[in-house]
Amino acid sequence: MKLLIFLISLSSFSQIKNASIDYILTIGEDDLYSNGDLKVAYKNAAEYANQINFKLNLNEKEICFFSENKLENSDSGVELAKIFSGSKNPFYMLLNTNKIYQSFDDLILGKYTVEKQISKYEWKLENESKIISGFKCFKAVTTDVVQNRSGKFNFLVTAWYCPEIPIPYGPLLYNGLPGLILELNRRNVVYGATKIDLNPKEILTILKPDLSIIKTEEEITKMREDYINSIKN
Template identity: 40%
Template structure:
């Protein structure tokens, strides 16, 4: 156990010094975890839901990072994909959402649009518990981490990060680990880093989103409750 803690401490120290000198782009492939829907029984009432689950297709998203900043968003679907109706993977992955992080200033923003309007949500930083488990993903040595507020949940948020790419970023709002997140399991979706480009000749430019009503996460939830009261009453049942 002491050796494990020493290794993590050394990796984190390396991470602190190296993060300012690396930039790149990561492509994530996002998959819908159909196996998690086994509890759905095929009856006349939910055949449409099962059809939608079976028809869900993988999508991709891009993470751009430079120094202490990152920007994450879903890739634009191909024209023929966009014409095939609802894709649950894209729906649950947050189509149109833009995530921005500035770790040096502890800024974590989500730009989101829906029927209630356009918002710029100030997200809280995520806290993790790093485990002793490790595995190899491609050529990278990775460590396991679990989002702390999901430790006792059936739907744990599990990340695999590599200190070999010493940046504190990952898909969506999942940041704050001493290394790039290469895999993430969250609720109904799985995220896999399928392409990584580091320090290419073309510099990465990140623009901080600034459009939308500025709110905290709590203020945003309260706004949704006021705008969609029926939806939240249904969820309480």
């Protein structure tokens, strides 16, 4: 049944030529940052999180997820909110591929684009539902595994998807559900849809990465290690 619903969703997805969804960010309390050196920074991030507007824009060929500041001038709290939420850098994907790209502008490593395989999540669909922005959404949960220099971490992810809008994507390009994700809760960070525009007449902004400077995550890790070793020496 789950497979049938998903196939129907993908078939209906072709009827939507383009779409633009706005999301607002909320950063909740986290015991990891309740004390220590990052306590003040995390508090500022949580305070300024709602000053960022996120957009999920897509057309028939590509999709991107990026942030827009509501404030005219970038504030340190806004930048901290992007960092703590893991959404500082835009996400981009060609819909006929299984690869996601993120653009970076690093003070140390310079500009580069990271290429990685799209994650395939094992979603558990639940019967619980609620209304978001006027649409009936259903709950789904999965576990996301993140590995970085600090180790390997498992995060519980809760998504509220809308079968009425057969777009199998959402914030941070989470995917694989039979409907658009209107709310995504990843640990202590929540993205909630505030505006949904299907087949708008205006040309949508699609932030495309520079594919001439692609690096893998392994290459970036090695570049950072080499830089740290050069400083020590």
